[in-house]
Amino acid sequence: MSEEKFQPKIVAFVCNWCTYTGADLAGTSRLKYQPNVRLIRLPCTGRIDPVFIIKAFEKGADGVLVSGCHPGDCHYNLGNLHARRRFILFSELMNYVGIDSSRLHFSWVSASEGKKWVDVINEVIDTVREVGPFKKYQKINKEFVLHE
Amino acid sequence: MNELREKAKELLLNNTVKLIIGYANGNGHNRTYPFIARNAADANRLVFNEYCVNNLAVYLTRKEFKGKGIIGIVAKGCDVKAIIQLIQENQINKDEVYIIGMNCNGAVNQLDNSFEKTTLAQKCINCTVRTPALYHALIGTTKDIEEPADTLGEKIKEVEKLNADSRWDFWEAQFEKCIKCYACRQVCPLCYCEQCIVDKTVPRWIESSAHTRGNFSWNIIRAFHLSGRCIGCGECERVCPMDIPLSMLNRKMSIIAKKEFDYSAGVSLDSPTLVGTYNMKDRQDFIK
Amino acid sequence: MDEKLITLNNLKIFAEELLKANYTLILQDKQGIRWEKISNSDELHISSKLKPTKAxxxxxxxxxxxxxxxxxxxxxxxxxxxSNLSAEKMVFFGSKPCDAKSINIMSKVFNWDYKDNFFNTKAENSIVIGMLCEYRDEFCFCTSVNLSPVSSDGSDLFLIPTDENNFAIRIVTEKGREFIQPFLKLFAEGNPETTDQIFKKINLPEKGFESEVIRSWIGNNFEHKYFERAGEICLGCGQCAFVCPVCHCxxxxxxxxxxxxxxxxxxxxxCQFSLFTLHGSGHNPRHNQTQRYRQRISHKFKYYVDKFDEILCTGCGRxxxxxxxxxxxxxIAKEVHSLAANKV
Incomplete structure (x- = not known):
């Protein structure tokens, strides 16, 4: 291989009841998707504090996906509805400071949507691969890092 | 001014309020500073003029004053918005504050932290609450004032026009300057958390070091925590020693709240807060 | 005392030469916010009338x-x-006397028992070119803390504008003499007596208080209710400490x-942050803002003087x-002074 493809690091914050189970279904159904994603399971999208997303970028993520139950399906009835409102505000803010929708993604994937999960995650990885490594954030991450 | 002092004296003498948070003249300088009046003699030192820039609502949630009886406060329309927001968020009891509302003709822009140029403050442009929305006593009269153009909105639009990388560069250059003195947080009436997320150490979500990365997360998260809550008093930007244009963040979030949810902070005493509620019809075109 | 003369043009050439010799030139920025490095001698803007930067x-x-x-x-x-200590050679160009003094004051605490290499390395690699100050506002009080707008204390070299395009430069320290040696061709000989005349014409900020009075009053009035009044409106941010030229916590x-x-x-x-003294147990010995504000005043005018015989304040008013x-x-110092004078 002379020309290696850029392999982005994607962090996906997923809810326990829908998307995580959906991803599980993708696995048990032997569906294949690109392996660039690290799943972090949380009880609910309502539990996802935007500070987690910033932390993911600080730890070197090139893109972040937040995924949970469809509206109305939330295990806790309202968690994803509160989350949706929060992420409208947060995604606009992130866009304003220069982290646009090519790096920050959101989706609803239910427990039965193994195929949708595969499609979503492939799409996210391809989008991030296209915009390349998150050099801007890596620059501020590298401040005061020890070079030997 | 006399009207204010008389009212303050009356309130203090008949024990309607325990103390009054107001403004007094700075010592010979052309500025005023927050002042706590506890008796009639103190009341005679109270002033109100265009140099009263501070938002005194910040004192209402401080443990020295909160829950210690009825507090009188001298408040402009914008300060009253903060008080309304605090009542809406159940931070202060409506019955424990006595608002001496001031009809306001605009505060001056505190350039370079001295009043060399007496232009109208940014927050006073297009002000809709020159007469406070809530008060127990109302003092003074409003008159027509000349309003300069709203340059803040223009500045925000300019940044919005840039591409993502340039927007990042703009904000990176701003946040790099931050020295983490937390003047923005301390002066903000809505930053009342007993423990701020930046002070939490287990786990430490936001690095307390003032390097660009720590500054970036701090300023972003503060803007986010204030979205739908910031009433636009502009105090954070005024006090920032490094001149970071924080109003550009907070105003942007207010614009989004208005556009997406038709919501403005500091208006309603009893409706649910912006992020404390939801609507089945909330936009989800950004969600796959 | 040695004194040289230099024209504004030559001063720019001097700056150019310094940049070529790998010195980092640091000046007040044009917005008046902070000091910044310049990369080009055209950016050299110095004036005795500049307002002190916010930081x-x-x-x-x-x-x-x-x-x-x-x-x-x-x-x-x-x-x-x-971690690698930076060996960057820095020149603070056109520093006001109230800034120039800061390195000397801080160096006392950083060399008191433990020698702080981080500070010392940078201080040793710094040259302070001070400058006579003609800025005055109601917040300036350098004369009250035993400094003055014409003081070269803390400077290695001291610039005195003689007219719009000419400066006298006084060589204050040995370090300054060595530093200027390679560039002497840009300078003419000067006469200290002429600049002494200039110093006499400079009007000084009015002396508002005696620091010694403040020191002894604080020592005897730790629990005085004056501090309550002064501290109750403090919101507990760190602006004052972070813009201060000598606060070093x-x-x-x-x-x-x-x-x-x-x-x-x-x-x-x-010291104004509530977390500053918070113990792991949850106990906070300075549990209210009044106590924290008292600490600020006491440290500046009493504790530091007692320990190092130096006021922890340069009167810059930032x-x-x-x-x-x-x-x-x-x-506040003035009010304390009058409290002490009236023995209340």
Whole structure:
């Protein structure tokens, strides 16, 4: 291989009841998707504090996906509805400071949507691969890092 | 001014309020500073003029004053918005504050932290609450004032026009300057958390070091925590020693709240807060 | 005392030569916010009438954040790696007497028992070119803390504008003499007596208080109710400490760099923060803002004087100009002085 493809690091914050189970279904159904994603399971999208997303970028993520139950399906009835409102505000803010929708993604994937999960995650990885490594954030991450 | 002092004296003498948070003249300088009046003699030192820039609502949630009886406060329309927001968020009891509302003709822009140029403050442009929305006593009269153009909105639009990388560069250059003195947080009436997320150490979500990365997360998260809550008093930007244009963040979030949810902070005493509620019809075109 | 003369043009050439000789030139920025490095002698703008920047040049000798060391968890134990000390040669160009003095004052605490290499290295690599100050506002009080707009204390070289395009430059320290040696061709000989005449014409800020009176009053009136009045409106931000040229408190925190490594950072801290004295147990010996404000005044005018015979204040007035609630330290000192005079 002379020309290696850029392999982005994607962090996906997923809810326990829908998307995580959906991803599980993708696995048990032997569906294949690109392996660039690290799943972090949380009880609910309502539990996802935007500070987690910033932390993911600080730890070197090139893109972040937040995924949970469809509206109305939330295990806790309202968690994803509160989350949706929060992420409208947060995604606009992130866009304003220069982290646009090519790096920050959101989706609803239910427990039965193994195929949708595969499609979503492939799409996210391809989008991030296209915009390349998150050099801007890596620059501020590298401040005061020890070079030997 | 006399009207204010008389009212303050009356309130203090008949024990309607325990103390009054107001403004007094700075010592010979052309500025005023927050002042706590506890008796009639103190009341005679109270002033109100265009140099009263501070938002005194910040004192209402401080443990020295909160829950210690009825507090009188001298408040402009914008300060009253903060008080309304605090009542809406159940931070202060409506019955424990006595608002001496001031009809306001605009505060001056505190350039370079001295009043060399007496232009109208940014927050006073297009002000809709020159007469406070809530008060127990109302003092003074409003008159027509000349309003300069709203340059803040223009500045925000300019940044919005840039591409993502340039927007990042703009904000990176701003946040790099931050020295983490937390003047923005301390002066903000809505930053009342007993423990701020930046002070939490287990786990430490936001690095307390003032390097660009720590500054970036701090300023972003503060803007986010204030979205739908910031009433636009502009105090954070005024006090920032490094001149970071924080109003550009907070105003942007207010614009989004208005556009997406038709919501403005500091208006309603009893409706649910912006992020404390939801609507089945909330936009989800950004969600796959 | 040796004195040289230089024209504005030659001063620019001087700056150019310094840049070529790998010196970092640091000046007040044009917006009046902080000091910044310049890369081109055209950016050299100095004037005795400039308003002090909001932040002092402290951050170049005592960084707002810097790594002390790095740690690395290995199979056979923890490896510690020292952080590299910068050997950058810095020149603070056109510093006001109230800024120039800061390195000397801070160096006392940084060399008191433990020798702080971070500060010392940077201080040793710094040259302070002070400048006579003709800026005055109601917040300036350098004369009250035994400084003056014409003081060359703390400067290595001291610039005195003789007219619009000419300067006299006084060689104050041996370090300054060595520094200027390679560039002497740009300078003409000067006469200290002429500049002494200029000094006499400079009007000084009025002396508002005697620092010695403040020191002894604080010692006898620790519980005085005056502090309650002064401290009750303080909101507890760190603006005053962070813009101060001599406030030197710092906090130490660990930050992770990866899964098994990290760095220990030294960050500015301020006595007005409620977390400053908070114990791990939850007990806070300075539990209200009044006590914290008293600490600020006492440290500046009493404790530091007692320990190092130096007032921890240069009278620059930065903290008062920038205070969100208008607390004016010069005014407070004046009030304390009158309390002491009236024995209340």
């Amino acid at each position: 002092s040049f402290k951050e170049f000798v005592f960084s707002k954040t810097e790594p002390i060391f790095y740690f690395n968890n290995k199979n056979d134990g923890v490896e510690l790696i020292d 710092f906090d130490i925190v660990d930050e992770e760099c990866g899964y098994s490594c990290g760095r220990r950072m030294k960050n500015w801290d301020a 903290c008062s100009r920038g205070c969100p609630v208008g607390i004016d330290i010069g005014q």
